[in-house]
Amino acid sequence: MQKLFQYFRKFNPLSKEAENAIAEICSIVTIKRNKDLQPIGHTCKTIYFINKGVARIYYFKDGIDITESFSFENSIIARVESLFTGKPSRKAIQILEDAEVVAINANQLFKLYDTFPEIERLFRKIFEVAYVETVNRIEGMQFHSAEERYNALLNEAPNVLMRVPLKYVASYLGITQVSLSRIRAQH
């Protein structure tokens, strides 16, 4: 839990009471590689913080496995298109390296917003930053060749290429695995 509160502090420092209230609605989950933390079709009611390990959000399009995003230690992961709409998600969260995560009960968290405006503010800021990252990612996808997107990933998030199977990276970049391999071959 300490890592989580440190992470929170970067966005909006909380009072002890608020921290305790959050601690009440959290649980620690350990989960093995290749397991789904949340399955496809389930409505997202949990926000996760990764203490240790790697995870990805993925879905199937025409039977093909597509990675939407990766998450590493000290970051939040949630299927927001379900969390914020209350609808079931067509996406799943899968663990790529044995993980320990903090599971935050979202419904109880949203109730805390009423008593602790500072908690609402904290999560507002967390998701504002995530929103900005997503907007920037659209820019990266709009007019870059596959090779440029690969090089950008190599520069901005080399940990992805070091810790994640390339077959998952390919769909994340919006290309086939064969294309990715070809790009890597020509340095």
Added chain:
Amino acid sequence: MQKLFQYFRKFNPLSKEAENAIAEICSIVTIKRNKDLQPIGHTCKTIYFINKGVARIYYFKDGIDITESFSFENSIIARVESLFTGKPSRKAIQILEDAEVVAINANQLFKLYDTFPEIERLFRKIFEVAYVETVNRIEGMQFHSAEERYNALLNEAPNVLMRVPLKYVASYLGITQVSLSRIRAQH
């Protein structure tokens, strides 16, 4: 201003005091077609609500004009990657049809968050929905051909194709204008 408050009500109904406080920090701006509402390089300190007209966010990549998004009546437009980070934006907001917009002073708005948690909640919800739309757009770009993306736009937002020059639509879809024209030719 009435349209704005109606729009707000869909997200989070406000008290009369909160509405009045927001009205205080708003101004009405009318602006002509082809004008920039906000130029490139300026830090975003205003959130706009469109009463009438059409606008787009655009930027230049390697000298080429690229449209990030379109906005129509009864919606919010802001360059969030600047608004939420305080950094200058490499993007501009351009008016595509003579417009009337409500300009909300963002710094004053953020101050209102301290006295009116209901206002903070309102904008939290507004941007959560915008965040979800952006996540869904990534999905649309990840593994669809140009033709599929065109057809999706035709179904989901035909007003874009009806009211916006095609040269702007092409870059929005992540393709060249020539490609877009070719796709349209084959029905």
Added chain:
DNA sequence: CTATTCTTTTAACATAAGATAAAAAATCAG
């Protein structure tokens, strides 16, 4: 350690989309 399975690379061919140029059509200013 070995066999099996999973992952990555390589090869050959097909195709969608880019680049450039020019024609046609539409829009706009005077």
Added chain:
DNA sequence: CTGATTTTTTATCTTATGTTAAAAGAATAG
């Protein structure tokens, strides 16, 4: 209304990426 400008389409050629298949390499379970 007319000429000038902007936007859209069409044509030709090139190239990047997809598709399929198979080989090579790495990881894993027993």
